[in-house]
Amino acid sequence: MVANRSIRNQFLTQLIIASSILLIIFSTMLYAYIKQSIYDELSQQLVKQARYIVQTFPDYEEGEKIDAKNLKNALQITAKVIPPPHRFYSSIEWRERESNGRYFIDLIYPYNLKSQTYLLVSKDITNVSSMLKKILRSIIIINLISLILIVLYAFGLSAMLLVPITRLTKKLSSLNENFLTTIDTKTLPEEFVPLGESINKLINRIQTFVKYQKELFIGAAHELKTPLNVMKLKNDVTLIKKREPEKYIEALQLSNKTILEMNQMISSILEIGRQEGAHFELPQTIDIIDFIRKKGEDFALLAKSENKTLKLDLQPKSVVGCIQTTLLNQIIQNFLQNAIKFTPKGKKIILKTRQYDENKIKIEVIDEGPGIDESIDLFAPFKRLGNAPGAGLGLFLAKSAADAMGAHISIKNRKDGKSGAVATLILTTTPQCELPIN
Structure with a gap:
């Protein structure tokens, strides 16, 4: 049987059940309170009568009835002296009984300690019982009407609450x-x-993603079409007339170079597809500082081989967080590759981390290169700095990875008077969505 997944039906069921239970509990307590109040009043009357009889008529014999005319406010009350129904003790007893279709409440009250007799004071409560039954019927009818009103109210309330949804x-x-x-x-x-x-944040991210995807496809088509046209034109010129073997070799070498560049560009485009799969990678709990340190040590060797220096300035010593390691690796790797690429020989690169907020860490890669043109959107696909080689997709991939992690990424020129750029990633150390339970 398929479970009912309707929010409205679940709300209606829970509201009706809860209201019905509350109504039953309240009605039961009300009826019990009314009944108890009436019986308390009757009990007080009978106890007063019993005390009055004991004090006023102390000499009645066992089995003798007390004339109601001698009693004070004794309407529907009868009294007589009886032997002890059990072992004599100086306390009172109550009991209810039915006789010939009428209902009575009896008070057995100690009368004479010497003769060990009791006083039986009875009151006809037939009218009281009838009244209590009418009250009970009225409460049941009111509850049924209230239940109908509750159902109607629940339908109206559920419809009103579901309007925004x-x-x-x-x-x-x-x-x-x-x-x-x-x-x-x-x-x-x-x-x-x-x-x-x-939802608006998600829509904005979708709009950005769609925009970048369109730019990517248009840029890829343009970037691939241009070298293909150049290669075809070069081949056509070469084939117009016979030439020396060196010219054919030169044309083939140019074609191979163009094919290699196109192959690199296609590899970068394929990398985008692989990265989109990494967006769904489950976050892992790791020491983020230790992860960045190991990545920095690897690139320090690469920088040293190019006569450049990569310095690590990592604080605090340890920050444990839950992140998608593949995406973070993509961003750090791109930052460090660009910094090494644009930093002249003999210059320095700094990989720096600082605690940014209670659950955020700030990662910076500071180089001593020529800087950037801040008026250009470097995160758009196929954007290159100067005549630098490459497909121009590295920062586009880094931006996509940062968006998937809920992180903030930026590249600015240095503000300390030196030439160079600062690539910044502000990373939240907790996942941005609820993790699935295994």
């Missing part, structure tokens, strides 16, 4: 990559504002 559902169901608009959170109830803001 229905609105969000219709909004989301109408979204596609050509029609992505954010939700106006001002029209949402206060409780749904965080959900609306989260």
